[in-house]
Amino acid sequence: MEIIKIERKVLAKNDAIASEIRGKFEESGVFAINMVSSPGSGKTSLVEKVIENFSGRVNISVIEGDVQTDLDAQRVSAYNVPVVQIITNGGCHLEANLVNDSLKNLDLVQTDLLIIENVGNLVCPAGYDLGEDMKVVVISVTEGDDKPLKYPKMFINSKVLVINKIDLLPYVNCNIEQLKQNALKINPALKVFEVSCTSGEGVGKFCDFLQSSI
Ligand code: MG
């Protein structure tokens, strides 16, 4: 019982900071997405492909959340976009106060699209509002087709599902139609995109959708 109470208190505090962040985004005309997934689904590769696809047409800034290392921020900064790394030191999700602190290092007025890459984890990032306009859940076909059923909260709280690594479909035991069906059973309103960050297939459609949302 005590644990539940503490969790509620933490989440209430997080929500208050998240709405403060949302105010900052609105004021500066920032459209923010919170990218969530399990580790290794290809979030950073998708960030890279999105930046490549927009090639300067949209001003993008990136916040990289990782448990350890700034390897992902190094990858993204090679694309000449502003990027801030948050290292959680073991923390398994980003919280609004960490994002709020990192905003000091970004020019929000110069940002049209802010991509927040969350820590790889399909569980608790679902419960933490970071002030984003939408959560985008990324899943790779190598993870199988049952993940939406096993981690429903993440799919309920996301607006968009990006299915990555579709180039690997011939080699893995994943029925993509079943995967989509499972996801839509959990959240019928999910907008679904199928992409390969290796070949670039489908990334354009996802970017068109982002651009229409900005
Ligand atoms: Mg990453």
Ligand code: ZN
């Ligand atoms: Zn966590």
